[in-house]
Amino acid sequence: MSKRTSLKSWKLLESHAQTIKYCHIKQLFDDNPNRFKDFSLNLNEFLFDFSKNLLNEQILKDLFSLARECELEGWREKMFKGHRINTTEDRSVLHVALRDRANEAIFLEGVNLTSQINTAINQIKKFSDKVRTGNWKGYSGKPIKDIVNIGVGGSNLGPQMVTEALKQYSDNKLNIHYVSNVDGTQIADVLTPLDPSQTLFIVSSKTFSTVETMTNAKTAMNWLTSASFNQSAISKHFIAVSSNKKNACEFGIEEENIFDMWDWVGGRFSLWSAIGLPIALDLGFEKFIELLQGAHEMDLHFRNSPLEENAPVIMALISLWNCTFLGSQSQAILPYDQPLHKLTAYLQQAEMESNGKSVNWFGEEIDYPTVPSIWGEIGINGQHAFYQYLHQSNNIVPADFIGSVKSVTSVQGHHDTLMANFFAQTEALMNGVDEKQVRTDLMAKGRTKEYINKVAPHKVHKGNRPTNTILLNQITPKSLGSLIALYEHKIFCHGIFLQICSFDQWGVELGKGLANNILSEIKDDKPITSHDSSTRELINHYKLVSKQG
Ligand code: F6P
DSSP states (O other): OOOGGGSHHHHHHHHHHHHHTTSOHHHHHHHOTTHHHHTEEEOSSEEEEOOSSSOOHHHHHHHHHHHHHTTHHHHHHHHHTTOOOBTTTTBOOOGGGGGOTTOOOOEETTEEHHHHHHHHHHHHHHHHHHHHTTOSBOTTSOBOOEEEEEOOGGGTHHHHHHHHHTGGGOOOSSEEEEEOOOSHHHHHHHHTTSOGGGEEEEEEOSSSOOHHHHHHHHHHHHHHHHHHOSGGGHHHHEEEEESOHHHHHHHTOOGGGEEEOOTTSOGGGOTTTGGGHHHHHHHOHHHHHHHHHHHHHHHHHHHHSOGGGOHHHHHHHHHHIIIIITOOOEEEEEEOSGGGTTHHHHHIIIIIIHHOOOBOTTSOBOOSOOOOEEEOOOHHHHHTTTHHHHHHSSSOOOEEEEEEEEOSSOOOSSHHHHHHHHHHHHHHHHHOBOHHHHHHHHHHTTOOHHHHHHHHHHHOBOOOOOEEEEEEEEOOHHHHHHHHHHHHHHHHHHHHHHTOOTTOOGGGHHHHHHHHHHHHHHHSSSOOOOSOHHHHHHHHHHHHHHHTO
8 A cells, every 4th residue: 555645646735835835825816806606515405615725726636636635535435335434443434324314224234224224213303203203201190391411522522513503493392401521510501590301411421431421311310210219210210322231231221211322323413313312302313314314415425526516525625735735734514503502612523533633544653744623603793702813823724614605694784794804804814914004004094103113013923824715505304414525525535645544543541541550549538658749749749639628
């Protein structure tokens, strides 16, 4: 298998990077009046504009050549056909099967997954209908009012991001709450105002061994049983979503209340499975299916479109170009729709837990920059927090701007202002403003020569900051499903280009293991003598002060 850096297109791109860095994006627009048309895609649910990037036709052509030299299309087919491309865990990667509503049989090593998936989807429908119609009764015979999802990472971020994004589509039959942090403050804040007799807990954990989740679930169980005064209440107020049925049963959850997960669905790609139960409970089963349909539409686009018209492929190539070839070490995700306020946190796990690695498929140290760190905030809030940095720091941060033509709220007179900022920011980041223009503007305002000489250099914006724009028609369950799948497939492609295994997460094991050992040291009365002096003395200080009450 050829090393990436030895590929013909890789070498070409390295030389392009050496020359293009002396160019300005606005020059590329001057050179090609049709640039927007040549560097954008208009898909069913959104317009994808990638023209404000520092790349020209030849570079884009060589990026597509690189995708072909990396045999992306072959890898794509391997994923869709269930090959065990998660090589270090020897698993398939088939979250796409969860939203393939066409019901064509998908076989994985002789097993027809479609029937398993249909059973799971029907279980989601039956359960969510029963709870939403008030036919699921608690221990006192009352219907359920509040749902508490206990889970972390992919067992929390996906469902929470979606229910927050689609809040306007909820009939609010149920109140949905999330507990993910093991800090007792969070579960206390959630449970205090709730009525145990009308609260249902979903314990979401693929492994059913995540200490944070188990700790929260135990506290929730004690909260319930101390109110209901009997253990039998558990069967009426606890369900589990897990691939580890044994642990869930040992924890005390009835077998018929356990929703299956499969090892071919990664945690951070699992909201389409029963991990997405909070979505079906909050919005109703039909809207949950619309979400899946949107994702499936993107799956078809990704699988069937030529690379040159393929949004996930282009997004991944641009991220590769900006980070690995042009050297940007971070990428901002800047949604302007308030409903998408949890999207960045979701994508942080999706992107950084998938590709935040430095060893390739063969266990060799990777000697080129891999993925950027992902960060961001709702756009308008960001404009008043870190856009100074985006515009005038000497670190160039490529950014994805995500907005909608139509707002989901009925409040009038706000959306045009929001979108004027949305369009202005990518224009300003690209064009900047040079000192000549700054001086002209200050003179026009009647400023003195002395003032202008002092201030002008501080008002220059170099511009040349690359951005992608994703302009949704409107946030709907379907368009959100497409948007999430767009990023899932972008992450897959990026991993192929980098020769990274995107579907394991060995980097979370060390911290977990150390924490378990330190927890037992904390519980022991004696001062500890292990670890380095910093860790040791911090722990001893904690033990000493916490004893002082
Ligand atoms: O962050 C590590 C991780 O394993 C994620 O991949 C996963 O989504 C999360 O922890 C929770 O794991 P589980 O669903 O098994 O509790």
